[in-house]
Amino acid sequence: MANTTVSGATAIHGQNPQFLVETVIRNRIYESTYWKEHCFALTAESIIDKAIEVRFIGGVYGNQKPTEFLCLLLKLLQIQPEKEILVEYLRADEFKYLRALAALYIRMTFRAVDVYELLEPLLKDYRKLRLRNMSGYSLVFMDEFVYSLLTEERVCDIIMPRLAKRQVLEENGELGPRKSRLLAAMQGDSDQEDKDSSKSRSTNTMDVDVKES
Numbered sequence: 001m002a003n004t005t006v007s008g009a010t011a012i013h014g015q016n017p018q019f020l021v022e023t024v025i026r027n028r029i030y031e032s033t034y035w036k037e038h039c040f041a042l043t044a045e046s047i048i049d050k051a052i053e054v055r056f057i058g059g060v061y062g063n064q065k066p067t068e069f070l071c072l073l074l075k076l077l078q079i080q081p082e083k084e085i086l087v088e089y090l091r092a093d094e095f096k097y098l099r100a101l102a103a104l105y106i107r108m109t110f111r112a113v114d115v116y117e118l119l120e121p122l123l124k125d126y127r128k129l130r131l132r133n134m135s136g137y138s139l140v141f142m143d144e145f146v147y148s149l150l151t152e153e154r155v156c157d158i159i160m161p162r163l164a165k166r167q168v169l170e171e172n173g174e175l176g177p178r179k180s181r182l183l184a185a186m187q188g189d190s191d192q193e194d195k196d197s198s199k200s201r202s203t204n205t206m207d208v209d210v211k212e213s
Contacts, residue, residue: 059157
């Protein structure tokens with residue numbers, strides 16, 4: 001029972017949600033001490049405490065041992081929290097590893113439109129994350145991690161489900177154009193210049209009126 005998906009769970013991409021994690025890795029998670037001791041009977045609420053305790057992201061390391069991060073991902077796939085709960089995980093700005101966990105789950109299970117709309121704002125999050133893999137520890141930034149979720153085929157040793165290209169969704173009218181921060185900044189500078197220029201013209205006009213009077 002501890003390894004079964006919650007009763008009434010919705011199929012994701014046409015299959016049991018847990019099957020989004022390859023069989024070999026899934027079985028290693030089931031056999032891990034962390035899964036047996038800390039993931040039993042976790043709920044959408046209690047899993048938050050476990051995610052807050054996580055100190056690095058990653059897939060497998062050492063002798064193909066799964067990270068705690070990966071174990072919690074599988075648990076989320078098993079209990080399938082509601083969308084509103086996952087969004088709240090993302091909004092928990094003070095808990096960066098909970099946010100990273102939610103981002104990975106959303107990428108694997110949500111519709112492409114929702115993936116872009118929910119994850120692209122995180123490209124503004126530049127906090128550091130520790131990454132553990134077969135090579136040891138390294139540092140990545142949250143925006144790098146999110147970008148990899150949107151562009152790469154494998155993240156944290158998990159094959160990502162196919163994600164429709166953003167351009168295709170835009171052409172189909174399902175998604176609005178992505179706003180460029182650089183362009184917005186440039187437009188902001190341009191708007192300020194226009195205001196300054198308008199103010200200058202107004203001042204010059206007033207000077208002329210004063211002189212004429």
